[in-house]
Amino acid sequence: MLSASLFMQAGLLLVGYFVFTLFCYRKVIVAKWQTHKQRNAKTLIAYASESGSGKKLAHELHTELKTQGDLALCLTLNQVTEQQLNQTDTLLIIASTYGEGEAPDNGRHFLDKLSKLKSTLSHLNYAVLALGDREYSQYCQFGLALNQALKSKLCKPLFEPILVNKLDENSINEWNSNLLSKGLLKQAVPRSMLSATHPPIQQLKLTDRQQVNINSPGAPLFEINLAVPSGLTWQAGDIARLHIQDTVREYSIASVPQEQSLKLLVREQKHPSGELGLGSGWLCHQADLNSTQAFSIRANTKFNPLGMHKKLILIGNGSGLAGLRGHLKHREIKQHHENWLLYGERCAEHDLPWHRELTEWFNAKHLTEIDLAFSRQSTNSNIKVGRCHSGYVQDAMLAQQTKLKDWVNNGAAIFICGSLQGMAKDVESMLLDILGEPVLSRLERQGLYRKDVY
Numbered sequence: 001m002l003s004a005s006l007f008m009q010a011g012l013l014l015v016g017y018f019v020f021t022l023f024c025y026r027k028v029i030v031a032k033w034q035t036h037k038q039r040n041a042k043t044l045i046a047y048a049s050e051s052g053s054g055k056k057l058a059h060e061l062h063t064e065l066k067t068q069g070d071l072a073l074c075l076t077l078n079q080v081t082e083q084q085l086n087q088t089d090t091l092l093i094i095a096s097t098y099g100e101g102e103a104p105d106n107g108r109h110f111l112d113k114l115s116k117l118k119s120t121l122s123h124l125n126y127a128v129l130a131l132g133d134r135e136y137s138q139y140c141q142f143g144l145a146l147n148q149a150l151k152s153k154l155c156k157p158l159f160e161p162i163l164v165n166k167l168d169e170n171s172i173n174e175w176n177s178n179l180l181s182k183g184l185l186k187q188a189v190p191r192s193m194l195s196a197t198h199p200p201i202q203q204l205k206l207t208d209r210q211q212v213n214i215n216s217p218g219a220p221l222f223e224i225n226l227a228v229p230s231g232l233t234w235q236a237g238d239i240a241r242l243h244i245q246d247t248v249r250e251y252s253i254a255s256v257p258q259e260q261s262l263k264l265l266v267r268e269q270k271h272p273s274g275e276l277g278l279g280s281g282w283l284c285h286q287a288d289l290n291s292t293q294a295f296s297i298r299a300n301t302k303f304n305p306l307g308m309h310k311k312l313i314l315i316g317n318g319s320g321l322a323g324l325r326g327h328l329k330h331r332e333i334k335q336h337h338e339n340w341l342l343y344g345e346r347c348a349e350h351d352l353p354w355h356r357e358l359t360e361w362f363n364a365k366h367l368t369e370i371d372l373a374f375s376r377q378s379t380n381s382n383i384k385v386g387r388c389h390s391g392y393v394q395d396a397m398l399a400q401q402t403k404l405k406d407w408v409n410n411g412a413a414i415f416i417c418g419s420l421q422g423m424a425k426d427v428e429s430m431l432l433d434i435l436g437e438p439v440l441s442r443l444e445r446q447g448l449y450r451k452d453v454y
Contacts, residue, residue: 042089043072043184046080048107048142050098051239052301053167054131058094061179068186077107082117090184091126091155095146099420101138105302105444105451114149122154127182128161129175139163158182199299201243202229203292204262209284212265212353217376218346221319221353222284223254224264226295233257236330237303237323237452240264242279243294249279250298252323252417252452256330262295265322265353303415303452309336310448311412313404315427317344317393320418321353323452327415332366340369340407341386342400344393344423347376348383359384369403371396393423394430401434408435413448424453 043065047058062074073084077095085091098104103111128150130143140163147161159178164171179185208225226240236256242249255263268284269277276285287293305327306312312331314324321343328339341358345351351374361367362385370386373396389396397404408414416427431440443449 041071041073042087043070043092044080044084044088044090045072045074045092045094046077046110047074047093048077048095048104048110050096050104050302052299054094054096054104057129057131057172061092061094064185077110080110080113082113085117085121085124086119089123089125090158091124091150092129092179092184093126093143093146094129094131095143096131097133097136097138097140097142099454100136101141101145102420103142107142111145111149114153117153120154121150122156124150124153124155125158126150126155127158127175127178129164129172130161131164131167134165139165158184199241199296201294201296202232204229204295205290205292206283206287207261207289209287209289213345213351216346216350218318218351219270220268220284221351222266222268223353224266224283226262226264228257228260228262232262232297234262234297235299235304236326237305237450238300239298241296241298242283243296244278244282247278250454251279252320252326253297254322254325256326256333258333259329263322263325265319265325267319300452303417303450305330305334306413306447309334311338311340311407311410312336313340313342313407313412313414315342315393315397315414315416316418317423318418320416320423320453323417324415325354325357328361328367332361337366337368338412339367340371340412341367342371342373342393342396344373344375344396344418346374348372348374348388352383355384358386362386369400371400392426394426397427397430397434404434408439408443413450414443416451416453418453420453424451 045058045062047054049055049058058074062072065072077093095107096104128143128147130140132140132143143161143163147157151157159182162171162175162178176185176188180188204226206224207227210223211220212223213221234253234257238253240251240253240262242251251264251266253262254265255261264283266280266283269280271277282293303323312327314327316324324341324343328341331337331339358367358370362370371389372383372386373389373391373393375392387396389399414431416424418424440449
């Protein structure tokens with residue numbers, strides 16, 4: 001007769017086998033569950049977010065819908081498929097406008113995708129929360145363009161687009177009230193969550209200021225160093241926000257907290273009248289050493305470091321070297337040394353910010369490749385390392401296209417930092433020519449193509 005202990009052992013073996021089988025097939029099970037949710041979710045929340053505020057609002061709304069028992073999906077606009085649009089009853093869009101009417105990177109493909117749909121979407125109800133800044137002439141333009149495109153597909157608006165200036169609480173409350181009146185929300189949503197995420201403002205002391213492009217044909221460029229108070233932290237890629245005269249000016253951070261200094265690279269700006277720009281004027285000229293001004297740190301998750309050790313191609317121009325330098329310093333500390341810098345400026349004689357440090361990194365094999373492009377080059381006598389090119393940074397990319405393709409084929413990520421108009425668009429156009437649209441789209445989906453442009 002079998003003993004009880006043998007039955008128990010057999011039972012444990014069966015349980016163990018069952019758990020092991022679940023573990024082995026966990027990805028398949030999760031995928032099937034996700035597919036089930038997609039087929040049954042009748043509400044789709046889609047967002048396009050540049051600084052992260054739109055993403056936070058979308059996930060906050062998603063959490064509220066789940067809490068009240070409604071099945072919903074929350075995706076970036078780029079992730080939304082034609083099948084999902086056909087299966088969904090209600091589409092709630094939260095979309096930021098970037099720069100002069102630009103779509104954020106995680107939403108820029110949606111309008112083109114929508115225009116190519118052969119069928120209408122007359123079954124679909126939708127609403128748009130458009131985030132923007134009235135200081136720009138194309139205020140909330142991307143959100144408004146989404147509204148018109150959905151109307152052209154015969155989608156039915158639940159209510160007119162709500163335009164939000166600088167995350168105005170009253171406008172966001174209006175959005176939630178309209179969702180409540182349409183029965184999508186069952187109770188009013190407290191607006192404390194987003195407010196609680198605003199970074200604290202601290203007084204930072206100006207400790208050093210040096211022009212790094214004396215006699216340049218371009219506007220003066222200054223390295224700015226600010227003392228770091230206890231507890232202030234950030235990641236490479238994050239943004240320093242200068243709070244001055246009830247406005248905010250944003251600058252890419254060029255350092256990491258371990259350096260115990262918040263470093264910026266700021267281009268002097270002037271109005272047509274000759275008056276200095278508000279933020280650059282204070283930082284580059286008007287502030288006395290050891291004077292203080294209010295700053296906060298904005299997390300910039302779309303441009304933060306990779307969570308893995310990969311080759312990294314860094315492309316930028318002008319003051320965009322700030323964001324790239326932050327990543328190079330971060331990777332030096334992490335001992336990730338396969339880095340390639342492609343950087344554009346005006347002339348080799350006078351436009352070489354941080355060239356001594358770049359030379360040291362090259363000699364230490366932290367920077368394995370350097371390509372410098374100068375649009376007004378006459379000589380390269382000051383270039384200590386790397387390759388020197390006439391023209392713009394995209395011309396340097398074209399000259400090194402074989403090497404660039406090889407790096408990407410071997411797992412390299414691409415980070416771009418600098419001017420939106422001109423450089424960023426021309427660089428992306430060159431990447432499309434060199435790599436092809438399928439490769440660049442794959443890199444973007446995998447988080448290996450990241451931009452911080454302004």
